Amino acid sequence: MNALSVRTKLTAWYGGLFLLAGLVLVVINYLLVQGTLPDPARFATASLGSAADTVYGIPDNAVQAPAGVAVRLVSGSLDEYRSSTLSTLVVNSAIALVATAALAVLFGWLMAGRALRPLHDITSAARRLEAGKLDRRINLEGPPDELKELADTFDGMLDRLAESFDSQKRFVANASHELRTPLAVQRTLIEVAMADPEVAPELRKLGTHLLHTNERSERMIEGLLVLARSDRGLTARAPVRLDQVVASVVRATSAQAESAGVKVETRLRPRTVAGDPVLLERLVTNLLVNAITYNAKGGWVYAEVRGDPALEVRNSGAVVPPEAVPTLFEPFRRVAGAERTGDTRNAGLGLSIVRSVAHAHGGAAEAQPGKRGGLTVTVRLPS
Incomplete structure (x- = not known):
């Protein structure tokens, strides 16, 4: 329920209660006036009877006839x-009640708006919040009532959220160093050991397998760090030419596409978006690498940049069940039985990072299975 509907309901309550009180007052006033006004028949009889008693020397039968007529006339x-x-009384009271009720509704609307103004401030502050911008506070001024307590509670919650996000940033920065360094050292030691020409074939096979596992771990850690960074939101935005980013990524992945036997085609219209160029490049890279990896020999990949959606990547490949599409955006989820034309070192975070980066830029990422197999992924980004 939004603040406007609450304001309307409060105004309706104010106006309804005032109208009910006004009706009760009109009824009471009507009954009091009705009881105060004399009964016509009794008042006429009493008044003319007392006047007849003051007439002297006139027989009673001579007075009764005119008196009866007079009573009826006066009574009528x-x-x-x-x-x-x-x-x-009823008409004037109704007019006054309607006019006053209209004023009551107007003043009720104004008073309800004033009473709900702190809620508008709280709502506006909540809408302006972003993961990277938690420095806004309501700081509501006023007496220590329920709304002031609500605003102070909301500010306290924002303080705790800001502290939590700062802690997460420090953790990601530390993890980036602490997790990458041992893996880099491990990879170097394995490569040095395998460089010895006297290494036995069994040890060389084991070293190759260890390098494969080590590189996959590095990609997984890198993907998790990018995912954590994009989930925190953007600290700054800059104009980014999305078509140029796609063209650069296509050139960078051309060797992988050629090795996989996949043809990549593009249609790039000029499109500028506000965001982080590094994260946007990672988004495009994940989409193209996924489209090449989950494909077939002699397959194709088509990437298009346009207005809405900003980016669309389609590829051939195995048929994707419609019920499996939503799970592709979850971490470490793949379509069961999907064939790969590329390596098997991916960590299953590609589309998760795509969706997270799109959300961080105020957009969205969607997917749907192709009519003849493969997948179509669309990314919507604000200009």
């Missing part, structure tokens, strides 16, 4: 006056 006039008075 008083009854008409009484009805007119009550009708006027």
